[in-house]
Amino acid sequence: MFHGFPGANxxxxxxxxxxxxxxxxxxxxxxxxxxxxxxxxxxxxxxxxKMDGFNLEVHGKQLSGLEPYSYVQQKYxxxxxTLAKLxxxxxxxxxxNGGPSFPAHQYLIAxxxxxxxxxxxxxxxxxxxxxxxxxxxxxxxxxELDNAGLSWRYYSTGAFPASPGVWNxxxxxxxxxxxxxxxxxxxxxxxxxxxxxxxxxxxxLPNVTWVTPNAGNSDHAxxxxxxxxxxxxxxxxxxxxxxxxxxxxxxxxxxVWDDWGGWYDxxxxxxxxxxxxxxxxxxxxxxxxxxxxxxxxxxxEFGSILNFIEATFSLPSLGTASESRSxxxxxxxxxxxxxxxxxxxxxxxxxxxxxxxxxxxDGGANE
Numbered sequence: 001m002f003h004g005f006p007g008a009n010x011x012x013x014x015x016x017x018x019x020x021x022x023x024x025x026x027x028x029x030x031x032x033x034x035x036x037x038x039x040x041x042x043x044x045x046x047x048x049x050k051m052d053g054f055n056l057e058v059h060g061k062q063l064s065g066l067e068p069y070s071y072v073q074q075k076y077x078x079x080x081x082t083l084a085k086l087x088x089x090x091x092x093x094x095x096x097n098g099g100p101s102f103p104a105h106q107y108l109i110a111x112x113x114x115x116x117x118x119x120x121x122x123x124x125x126x127x128x129x130x131x132x133x134x135x136x137x138x139x140x141x142x143x144e145l146d147n148a149g150l151s152w153r154y155y156s157t158g159a160f161p162a163s164p165g166v167w168n169x170x171x172x173x174x175x176x177x178x179x180x181x182x183x184x185x186x187x188x189x190x191x192x193x194x195x196x197x198x199x200x201x202x203x204x205l206p207n208v209t210w211v212t213p214n215a216g217n218s219d220h221a222x223x224x225x226x227x228x229x230x231x232x233x234x235x236x237x238x239x240x241x242x243x244x245x246x247x248x249x250x251x252x253x254x255x256v257w258d259d260w261g262g263w264y265d266x267x268x269x270x271x272x273x274x275x276x277x278x279x280x281x282x283x284x285x286x287x288x289x290x291x292x293x294x295x296x297x298x299x300x301e302f303g304s305i306l307n308f309i310e311a312t313f314s315l316p317s318l319g320t321a322s323e324s325r326s327x328x329x330x331x332x333x334x335x336x337x338x339x340x341x342x343x344x345x346x347x348x349x350x351x352x353x354x355x356x357x358x359x360x361x362d363g364g365a366n367e
Contacts, residue, residue, distance in 0.1 A: 001257075001282050003071035005084060007295040008091040014069045014264045015052040022069045024264070029076040029229035034222025035064045035262025038117055042098035042278060049268040057262050059222075068264045079232035080284070082345045083239065083255075087290040088332045090283030093300040094269045095259050096322045098278040102134070104258035105169035107302040108210065109154075110140040111320030113275065114172070125172025127164060135174045141208070141306060142176060142186065144315045151186075151206035153197070157214040158189040165189070167212040167258075190214070195241055203247035208309055211238060216351025221261055229348075236347025239286060243342035248288060252312075254305055254329075255284040270299075273321055277301055285332040288340040298331045305329070 003010045003024070014022045035041075036057035045068075047053040054068040074081050096107040102124055103113030116134040118124070126135035145152045158165035161182060170176045170187050181187060186206075188197075194211050197204055215223045217234035235255060242251055260279035269277040283300055303322030308329040310317060317323050 001072050001077060001080070002084065002089065002091070004074075005081065005089065005091075005295070008089060009267065009297070010071075010091075011266045012071075014054065014266065015050075016055040016066070016069070017047070017053050019052070022066060025066075025070045026073050027070040027076075029072050029219060029231065031067075031070075031221040033067055034059050034220075035068055037100055037259055037262040039099040041262065045262075045279075046098070046268065051266055051268050054262070054264045059262070064262060068262055070263065076229045077232050079236040079345060079347050080282075083235070083284055083286055085293050086343060086345075087287065087292070088285040088294045088296055090285065090296040090298070090300050090332065091280070092267075092297050093256070093281060093283035093304075095276065095278030095281050096302040097275040098269075099259070099275070101167060101258045102172075103275070104278075104302070105167055105212075106136075106172065107322060108256075108258070108305065109142065109169045110138055110173075111303050111306050111318045111322040112138060114138070115275065123164065123171075124166050125164070125168070125170075126174055126177040127162070127171055134172050135177070136172055137174045139318055140170070140173055140176070141309060141315075141318070142170065142173075142181060144310070144318070145208055145313070146181070148313065148315055150208070150313055152208040153186055153188050153206045154210045154212075155188050155191040155194045156210075156212045157191050160187075160189040163189075165191075165212070165214075167218075169210070194238065198241050198245045198247055200245060203245060203250070205242075205247050205251075207313065214351060214353060216353045219257065219261075230351045233348040234350045236345055237350050240344050240347070243344060248342050249339050252285065252287040252289070252308075252333075254308070255282075255286065256302070256305070257281040272325060285329060287333065288342070289333050289335050289337060290340075291332060291334055292340075294332065296332050298327060300329065301326050 036059040041057040044053040044056045057064040097103045100118045102118045106113040114136045119128040156165045156168040164171040217230050219231035303326030311328050
């Protein structure tokens with residue numbers, strides 16, 4: 001993604017396991033083939049920092065081959081390019097863990113993951129049907145916000161209250177799944193509720209929100225319910241709604257993808273602990289205070305997002321390794337500049353299919 005974006009660190013060739021140099025193939029955004037991206041796939045693709053094993057990733061029993069050696073053409077992600085040119089793109093942002101979506105989404109709310117990969121089926125956390133479901137009780141950013149008397153909301157696909165979607169991170173936090181946060185509206189399904197909560201006469205969004213897409217709007221390769229390249233349109237729709245509302249002057253939108261999805265990258269991630277860092281994923285910082293047309297080369301990870309929120313609202317740190325080693329995205333902002341006027345962007349139709357994907361080997365979803 002963002003191949004050839006001015007100032008960003010991208011390449012046009014890759015290296016496969018036999019040492020051959022491969023020309024990256026121009027692609028649309030949606031791809032019918034899902035690729036392997038479990039921790040085992042990360043290890044083989046990373047290959048001790050040589051970054052030459054992407055053709056050996058395995059999805060089911062199928063080797064990825066040369067499929068990962070692709071780039072998305074700008075015309076299929078024009079909304080992303082437009083936002084990157086208006087605001088800030090991070091090209092040195094890494095997934096905190098080297099695995100699939102379930103642990104990645106835990107890092108986005110808690111800075112840790114419980115070291116669980118994707119449970120089978122369409123329910124994941126405390127609602128998972130596996131014998132020992134991934135249902136944790138560690139402290140999350142939502143708990144910190146509750147303790148500070150600040151509001152938050154997590155929007156995800158699914159049906160409230162008993163059918164959360166597979167990208168609903170708080171479904172895996174026992175004291176939230178079976179506590180008041182689950183029933184008082186802090187967890188909101190479906191994800192399109194965000195449009196109602198943005199408000200038109202006054203900003204009615206909580207202090208902090210997470211918004212995850214449905215399958216069709218997720219940029220997820222191999223998702224059978226996707227009907228096109230609709231992730232950029234979804235992001236454009238959320239951005240336009242916030243920008244046209246009273247929320248704009250006090251909002252920062254941070255867009256990130258939960259994992260690398262199996263696709264090739266040439267930048268070797270620093271190995272800082274047993275879980276990561278994982279491969280690079282794009283980061284967009286969109287705000288009236290974001291730097292204009294700025295490409296951040298600072299090393300960021302998911303802990304950077306938590307640090308930014310904690311610094312903004314004077315919250316204590318969760319004390320995780322991810323936070324302790326991360327920055328707080330300060331290079332992406334200029335809080336001394338005048339509030340920038342919102343610029344509406346064109347976008348295509350979004351997917352309204354809320355059918356949940358079956359995450360047998362999860363692909364990267366925008367968040």
